[in-house]
Each structure stands twice: as C-alpha cells, then as structure tokens.
Amino acid sequence: MGAGMDKVVPSAAEAVADIPNGASLAVGGFGLCGIPMELIKALHDAGTTDLKVVSNNCGVDDWGLGILLVDKRIAKMTSSYVGENKEFARQFLAGELEVELIPQGTLAEKLRAGGCGIPAFYTATGVGTQVAEGGLPLKYNGDGSVAKASEPKEVREFFFNGENRRYVLEHSIVCDFGLVHAVKGDRHGNLVFHESARNFNPLCAMAGKVTIAEVEELVEPGELDPDEIHLPGIFVQRVVVVGKDIEKRIERRTVRPRTQEG
The missing domain is CATH 3.40.1080.10 (Glutaconate Coenzyme A-transferase)
Known part of the structure; x- marks a missing residue:
C-alpha cells in the first residue's frame, strides 16, 4: 500500500x-x-x-x-x-x-448533489411557501425586527409524471x-x-x-x-x-410501558 x-x-x-x-x-x-x-x-x-x-x-x-x-x-x-x-x-x-x-x-439532496458535482436541481418541495417565495427570516436584529431575509428562488413549470407542476430551483451545497x-x-x-x-x-x-x-x-x-x-x-x-468506548448520548429516550404477558 x-x-x-x-x-x-x-x-x-x-x-x-x-x-x-x-x-x-x-x-x-x-x-x-x-x-x-x-x-x-x-x-x-x-x-x-x-x-x-x-x-x-x-x-x-x-x-x-x-x-x-x-x-x-x-x-x-x-x-x-x-x-x-x-x-x-x-x-x-x-x-x-x-x-x-x-x-x-x-437538505439531504443539496449535500448529495454537491458531492456528485451537480450545481442545482428542481424540487416540488417548498413551492408556494417562503422557501420558494422568499422572506424567510435568516437573521434578526436585537429588537426582534428582521435584519436579513431569504431571497426568492427561481420557480419553473415542468410536465412530469403525467402532469404539469411547479418546481423550485435549489442550489447544491459544497x-x-x-x-x-x-x-x-x-x-x-x-x-x-x-x-x-x-x-x-x-x-x-x-x-x-x-x-x-x-x-x-x-x-x-x-x-x-x-x-x-x-x-x-x-x-x-x-x-x-476514536475507539469503541467513546461517550454516546441519547437525545430523547422514548419507551413503551411493559405489558404483562399471559
């Protein structure tokens, strides 16, 4: 090697x-x-x-x-x-x-696409919301007013899977x-x-x-x-x-009560 x-x-x-x-x-x-x-x-x-x-x-x-x-x-x-x-x-x-x-x-697809060298893609998720239309607060001022908001994204209509539908352009992440x-x-x-x-x-x-x-x-x-x-x-x-003995925590433990058998 x-x-x-x-x-x-x-x-x-x-x-x-x-x-x-x-x-x-x-x-x-x-x-x-x-x-x-x-x-x-x-x-x-x-x-x-x-x-x-x-x-x-x-x-x-x-x-x-x-x-x-x-x-x-x-x-x-x-x-x-x-x-x-x-x-x-x-x-x-x-x-x-x-x-x-x-x-x-x-988010998952933005990361995957970035790793595959795909600069952007269209998805139906977020169309008709602030995700696509902009105005989603990104950062606030100390007084609670919006200091920075998201910009509108490109939306296009495609004929896909038997219907015309709108899709929003999402840029990949690297x-x-x-x-x-x-x-x-x-x-x-x-x-x-x-x-x-x-x-x-x-x-x-x-x-x-x-x-x-x-x-x-x-x-x-x-x-x-x-x-x-x-x-x-x-x-x-x-x-x-890092070894097998590193500390691992559970964010929130949810269990069902045990039921009596028989």
Missing part, C-alpha cells in the same frame, strides 16, 4: 488543525445519533470560530454542535430541525446567529470540510455506518472538499467486503481512530 493511500492521522486534534476561522463545515449526524463528537470537541479545543455549519440540527445545549454554539463559535447554521436547543433559539431571536432552515429531504462518524473504516477511507447512524453522514462526507472521518474501528484495506461499504474512500481524505 502506497503511503499516499494511507489516510490515517494520529489524533482528532491533528485532523482538524488546519480548519481555519470562517470555514464552512458539513457535519454528519441526526439528533445525537452518529455525530462526530470527538472531531467537534477537537475543533472546540482548537478555538476555531466564525464557522458556517451545515448539519441536520445543532445538537443540544451541552453536547454535539451545541458546545460550539454556546461559546459563539458558529456564525451561521444551515439546518432542518433545531427544536432541542434552547441556546440556539436564544441566539437566533437575539440576532446573534444566522439561520437558514431547509426542508430535510431538500463545504470546505466534512466531519463524519463511522463505526468502521479502513486506511483508504472506505466507511461503514452503524444502522441509523447512516443518516446524514454519507451525504456530509460527499459534500466536503476535505472530509475527516472518525471511526470506532480501523481495519486494513481489503478486510471490508465491497458490498459492506456504505461510502467509498474517494470521498474521505483523513481517518481518525
């Missing part, structure tokens, strides 16, 4: 060391499931700030991207859902944070860096995700110009069955081994 193919770096701190202030990041995870927490903590420890982050959500107040948010390291958040983070709501309404809310499926978490990876950057942790992780990896993957287990090239690989190493530039 050539040295250039070995993408393993010794630590999370070294992996994120060249991420500059003001960088854009595509960060994998859904809620607290499959988030690259060790890379997020390393970025926090490095003091990196003014970040433009694209992620389904922003963690919670004391975990995930929330640890960057609470120290005001994030300047703009592009997300689908932010309802579990009180500090997020406070900063947004106080005019301290710019927020772009995007329908979840559209970020300076991608940060993802995988249960297993090899030295070439081929990754395997565990069950529902295969959420936004593959898409964020595709959308990063430089993608850093933290993996719980490192295997040698050839040990992964090709049919087992969820993301090919072409999308990954750095691999960091």
